[in-house]
Amino acid sequence: xxxxxxxxxxxxxxxxxxxxxxxxxxxxxxxxxxxxxxxxxxxxxxxxxxxxxxxxxxxxxxxxxxxxxxxxxxxxxxxxxxxxxxxxxxxxxxxxxxxxxxxxxxxxxxxxxxxxxxxxxxxxxxxxxxxxxxxxxxxxxxxxxxxxxxxxxxxxxxxxxxxxxxxxxxxxxxxxxxxxxxxxxxxxxxxxxxxxxxxxxxxxxxxxxxxxxxxxxxxxxxxxxxxxxxxxxxxxxxxxxxxxxxxxxxxxxxxxxxxxxxxxxxxxxxxxxxxxxxxxxxxxxxxxxxxxxxxxxxxxxxxxx
Amino acid sequence: xxxxxxxxxxxxxxxxxxxxxxxxxxxxxxxxxxxxxxxxxxxxxxxxxxxxxxxxxxxxxxxxxxxxxxxxxxxxxxxxxxxxxxxxxxxxxxxxxxxxxxxxxxxxxxxxxxxxxxxxxxxxxxxxxxxxxxxxxxxxxxxxxxxxxxxxxxxxxxxxxxxxxxxxxxxxxxxxxxxxxxxxxxxxxxxxxxxxxxxxxxxxxxxxxxxxxxxxxxxxxxxxxxxxxxxxxxxxxxxxxxxxxxxxxxxxxxxxxxxxxxxxxxxxxxxxxxxxxxxxxxxxxxxxxxxxxxxxxxxxxxxxx
Numbered sequence: 001x002x003x004x005x006x007x008x009x010x011x012x013x014x015x016x017x018x019x020x021x022x023x024x025x026x027x028x029x030x031x032x033x034x035x036x037x038x039x040x041x042x043x044x045x046x047x048x049x050x051x052x053x054x055x056x057x058x059x060x061x062x063x064x065x066x067x068x069x070x071x072x073x074x075x076x077x078x079x080x081x082x083x084x085x086x087x088x089x090x091x092x093x094x095x096x097x098x099x100x101x102x103x104x105x106x107x108x109x110x111x112x113x114x115x116x117x118x119x120x121x122x123x124x125x126x127x128x129x130x131x132x133x134x135x136x137x138x139x140x141x142x143x144x145x146x147x148x149x150x151x152x153x154x155x156x157x158x159x160x161x162x163x164x165x166x167x168x169x170x171x172x173x174x175x176x177x178x179x180x181x182x183x184x185x186x187x188x189x190x191x192x193x194x195x196x197x198x199x200x201x202x203x204x205x206x207x208x209x210x211x212x213x214x215x216x217x218x219x220x221x222x223x224x225x226x227x228x229x230x231x232x233x234x235x236x237x238x239x240x241x242x243x244x245x246x247x248x249x250x251x252x253x254x255x256x257x258x259x260x261x262x263x264x265x266x267x268x269x270x271x272x273x274x275x276x277x278x279x280x281x282x283x284x285x286x287x288x289x290x291x292x293x294x295x296x297x298x299x300x301x302x303x304x305x
Numbered sequence: 306x307x308x309x310x311x312x313x314x315x316x317x318x319x320x321x322x323x324x325x326x327x328x329x330x331x332x333x334x335x336x337x338x339x340x341x342x343x344x345x346x347x348x349x350x351x352x353x354x355x356x357x358x359x360x361x362x363x364x365x366x367x368x369x370x371x372x373x374x375x376x377x378x379x380x381x382x383x384x385x386x387x388x389x390x391x392x393x394x395x396x397x398x399x400x401x402x403x404x405x406x407x408x409x410x411x412x413x414x415x416x417x418x419x420x421x422x423x424x425x426x427x428x429x430x431x432x433x434x435x436x437x438x439x440x441x442x443x444x445x446x447x448x449x450x451x452x453x454x455x456x457x458x459x460x461x462x463x464x465x466x467x468x469x470x471x472x473x474x475x476x477x478x479x480x481x482x483x484x485x486x487x488x489x490x491x492x493x494x495x496x497x498x499x500x501x502x503x504x505x506x507x508x509x510x511x512x513x514x515x516x517x518x519x520x521x522x523x524x525x526x527x528x529x530x531x532x533x534x535x536x537x538x539x540x541x542x543x544x545x546x547x548x549x550x551x552x553x554x555x556x557x558x559x560x561x562x563x564x565x566x567x568x569x570x571x572x573x574x575x576x577x578x579x580x581x582x583x584x585x586x587x588x589x590x591x592x593x594x595x596x597x598x599x600x601x602x603x604x605x606x607x608x609x610x
Contacts, residue, residue, distance in 0.1 A: 013395075015410055015412075017410070020327045020408075021327075021408075022325045022326075022327065022401065022406060022408050023401070023404070023406035023407065023408055024408065024409070025408075025409040025411065026408075026409060026410050026411065027411050027413065028410060028411065028412050028413065029413075031412050031413075061371075062367045062368070062370055062371040062374070063367070065367055065370075066366075066367040069367070090318075092397060092410070094410065096327065096328070099328070101327060101328035102328065103325075103326075103327050103328055103329065103330075103331075104329070104330040104331060105320055105322070105331050105333060105397075105399065106330065106331065106332050106333065107320075107333050107336050108332065108333065108334075108336075
């Protein structure tokens, strides 16, 4: 059983419109609604790969109920979300039919009270001892202490459970100091953390800050990994065109399954790159194209970096 | 008791953003959520004026539950919405802090099945005999026959209950032929119905098509009424600045209360204009600024047209 933590879960709503023009009225020609937030996307990919996965974090209001309704449809996924009074946030993606561009509108999320945060910590401490890996994913909703991930990492490590961290900004800076087993930043997050836009140097710097391994997702440039076993650059055979949202979450799912299967690092990266590329070919975050995934596995190149 | 019908109810969501730029990501600094759809806005204004009001139409899914939760908070309002399987639509208004402009994204609404439509008709027929007026408001969701309003008008008239129609396009064209007591189009709807952009001529033409009285809402140009008692143009003392969404719905509420109080037409128009202007001064549809309303009542000018 893998545990994914999504403190700022979301109801992801995608609208398709002819062409978005500010200060005019639009009729959405298509409306798609899915559970969202990085940790829930990771969990849906894991479940689709046949893994048992428990999700925790917060859920509130009518949007939270809609998220939970969406999760009950996922076989192998256990919902251990903790209720809060404030409503789970919505994210709105407006896809422009004419240009293919996407405009994103994100709600901030519910304000979590100290009592609700304590209830979450208790639930987390109960869950951790019985899982084989923990993934801490995404932004913190208002009210959650900025050092939250550092504490959650220490709890997992004290229980001997490996932990992966995928977040940004100050939550990332504080979290990495608590020595997660794997850190999975994207290029922007890595640059913000280290001040360097040179990926190899920045990945090395991030590792020095406390992470046992750093795997940076560089968009079409694949994954760059700095680990105790070595440094690698993993690339799909051809760049994939499609929706990049959720590609990083699919990579996280690949890294987690590789960790549990005790694969050598190059094989873990192969799996993560193939899943990530297959996610780009899928219209929604948290999903991937299985045929693309299986076809790509043989074609990923992993070279020493 | 007044009955308002909103076949395409909505959960109205308003986001405030710094400046909407297509194909970029935005964080909403403020999120406001309210029951929406013209008939629900009319009902909320009526309830705020101290009238008892029943709302019917359709409700479905998590968004429908959120709409109904919002309605339970309104004293004097009875919820007689009919359940459907499809989810109640959302409307998203994105207010640009920098320019003040609003970008609107509207979902189409649930597809209503023939069985659900029959259930509504039964509920409507049960409600009509015990009410003193009916208002039929807004667009039709997918699946509802385009002649729906014509049938609902005939049912009300057969029960001797006066009926007001506020809709657009083909639903308006079919509805007016069933001879509603009051038709409340805006300038665009009136022009689409009659082919004329000259308001006085168009209002007269709309009346010839079957409405007993036509009250056209002309934005900052106030109301233009063509009735069996005469023709009037009603204007607020000064143009009001603010949010015009819901101004027409407030005018409908004013016309309905004037009808029930058996006021002469000029007094009904005074009430409708004052409420409409007070709604412009309020940030959300279905609400009005009471002080503005009371102050404006003495200042509305009603002149023969």
